[in-house]
Amino acid sequence: MKEKVKKTFKGYCKGYGKQALFLSLTFFFLQSFHEEIVAGPLNKQNGIEEVNQSRVIRGIVKDQSGDPLVGVSVYFEGTTVGVATDIDGRYEIQKPSNISELSFSYVGFKTQVIAITNNNVIDVVLEEDNQLLDEVVVVGYGTMRKSDVTGAISTAKGSDIIKSQSFNALEGLKGKAAGVNIFSNTGQPGGEMRVIIRGIATINASADPLYVVDGVVMKNFRFLNPNDIESIEVLKDASAAAIYGARGANGVVLVTTKRGGNTGSRSHISYDGSFSVGTMLRYMDVMDxxxxxxxxxxxxxxxxxxxxxxxxxxxxxxxxxxxxxxxxxxxxxNTDWQKEADRTAFSHNHQLSIQRGDKDSSVGAFLNYTDQQGILHNSYQKRLNVKLSYDDKPTNWLSTGINLLVNHTWGQRTSDNPYGLGALRTMVEQxxxxxxxxxxxxxxxxxxxxxxxxxxxxxxxxxxxxxxxxxVGNPVELLKRLEAMTYRTNIFGNAALTFHLLPGLDLKTQIGVDYEHYRYAGYTPFTPRTMINQSSTGSASANTSGRLYWQEETFLTYDKIFGKHS
Incomplete structure (x- = not known):
């Protein structure tokens, strides 16, 4: 069966699918690697990343049969610099300074990391990952081995997603799921992301996919703590609509969060932390x-x-x-307002995990604090997250599971309305x-x-x-005196009972909730004097909203292998 999957995959890449995948991934990389904030090793001078213009690395990526691979991710680990191979398997990438390794990643193949020498031509042969085909993936109401999956599905591990140490889990998913294009709609800390799976399927309606976390639909996925994610599966074809109906027409992102695990008789306590620095990559050329x-x-x-x-x-x-x-x-x-309005942003993330479990029961507790600072003054997003999970099998015919997540985020935003006179506009017009x-x-x-x-x-x-x-207002004053605070509290979780009726036959009933409370508080001061284009008497505004979603589902699953077939 594995050999059949491999041959089918190779045949697809040689045909029309090869051209479609190339066009899709090329567009994705042109968008996703055009970032305004540098995260990773930088050689800084006046806050600007230097790139060695004379060093360009090129080559061809092939499989073990000698066939070129289209759409291979070629990137420098820890940076936003990357490209995709073309229809002939060729790539060309500009090397930043102080980078010594080049990574090659492709679905179904082992990732290779090549040390950069004085040679500007690096040809690579990727090895198929046979173990990857035996991994279990989540597909709607159950799980399957990758080798048995006939639909279009991409997977990403949680350990790969948190490498970028971003506030939004979608930021870490960039470049790790073929056919999934992720764009930043704003440079705001914790800002919205746009996700398009296999192109836009609608003109007027939303093109956002459906997010399902531990079997429960989640509305604001961007606030989920990336450190809590065990794996992500993306359903990209008709199988998504077959399970979730019209809601899955734009694809489905299935997320499995971390649980207690199997640690034996001892508890496993771990801490993960990170610190990052963000600066403006480049400035607009305006008159002095x-x-x-x-x-x-x-x-x-x-x-x-x-x-x-x-x-x-x-x-x-x-x-x-x-x-x-x-x-x-x-x-x-002679004031450079862009440099006056921006800053060097220092962000940090801390995760404490406590896990304990054996074959019959497990418990997990996860505590996270994230502080993401924006590169504009007084812009930030902070998150405090607590997650608890408990799984138990009290009898041979019953299994239980409870998962609870409480997430609180708060932050200060600046107006990014291009038609208003916010700081993003006045910093280039003042x-x-x-x-x-x-x-x-x-x-x-x-x-x-x-x-x-x-x-x-x-x-x-x-x-x-x-x-x-x-x-025209002073952009620094707009950033430091105007207040636009957002507060969001999310309670998310589910409880499930699984009855083991017969060998391979299970009845599962599950109830899940997604509750969110949102509050906005804005303030425009009028002392010591009124700001241009602001209320002459000052202003204050506040609004709150709440949302509750719940779902209950009960279904039967039957899993049995009737012999082995080629």
Whole structure:
């Protein structure tokens, strides 16, 4: 049966499926490795990652039969730099500095890690993972061996997901499930992720897959603690809809969390922790103060040449604010607002696990605290998570299981609305000749004092033209003074009874709940003075919402092998 699965898989890669997989994975890598935050080994200078432009590594990836493999993940461990092999098995990747190993990963094959030498050509032959075919995977209402699965399914282990040490488990799933494209919709800490399985199947409706955790549907999967995950299976074809109906039309993500395990007579206590540093990868190229003044002067000259004006081009007659400009009209300050608004973010994660169990019963307790800081001032997301599980087999005909998870997250967000005047917009639009503070207060464009000039510098009666900047808020002030706090508490769990009626015949009844309480608290201050484009009297807002989902299901399963067949 294993040999049949291997041949079928190879035949698929050589046919139309090979081209479709290549297009899908190429699009995925173009998106998923275009990140704004660097996580991993960096050679930093002024907060920017340096890349050795002259070092490009290329090669071909094949299987043991000599056939090229399409869609192999080629990446540098611990970074966001990676590519996928093309339809001929070729790849080309740019090597970051201080990286010495290149990894090759592909579904159904053993992952290889190759040491990088002075050779810029690295050809690899991947070995099939026969043991992988005998692993048990979750498929809807039961489990199967991978070698017996006929549908399209991808799997990922929890130990691989937490390698990236991200707040969202979907972030760690990137690149580990073929045909699953994961995009970041926002750079906010703990922000939303978009998941598309095998392309978009709808125009107007949601394309999000269905998330099922320990047999119970979970609404906000992005807040689940990645450290609690044992494995993830992704159902990608019609089998998802066959089990879950219309809810599984966009695919199903099946998650199995950690339990007590089999530790014998002794308890197993473990601690896992991580610390990460995030910086801005690159900045937008905007004008500095001197370039801005030169562009303004060019605007005066254009008006004189094409609009019949005769403005003076002596900027010292316009920009007369001695707090900001010298006597010749040159600016005193040159502020890079992008660098003022961002910071080096330090994040950390701590997990304490206590497990004990034998063949008849097991218990597990898991405690987690995560603090993810954003690269913009005063942006963060924190999580406190507690998980308890208990499994027991009191008699030969009955098994029980209880799983309870309590998750509380809270954080400060900044507006990422492109049509508003939040910090993400004003940090690239604010005037560069304004300092961060002036006379002890944050500056904004309404503090700029200018002098009107004649429409015709040679005619005193030609009237005057004034210049005043657009109202743009101080991005640092917006980040530090505005409050937009979110609080979310989630209680999730299930209890199950399994009756062993006959050998191989089980009756399982299960009830599960997913309760969430959400609260938002926003505040806009009006002292010591009103911020531009904010309420002149200040404002405060708050809202709360609650949601309860429950499900009960009872089903029979029969598992028996009637001899071995090829």
């Amino acid at each position: 103060s001197h370039e801005w003044m030169a562009a303004f002067k060019q605007g005066l000259e254009n008006a004189n040449a094409w609009q019949g004006k005769n403005f003076t081009t002596d900027l010292s007659q316009i920009f007369t604010d001695e707090r900001l400009f010298n006597s010749d009209g040159s600016p005193k300050y 005037l560069p000749f304004l300092p961060l503070t002036l006379d002890g207060e944050y500056t904004q464009t309404n503090v700029v004092q200018t002098t009107a000039i004649l429409n015709d510098k040679d005619n005193p009666s030609s009237g005057y033209q004034g210049f005043s900047p657009e109202g």
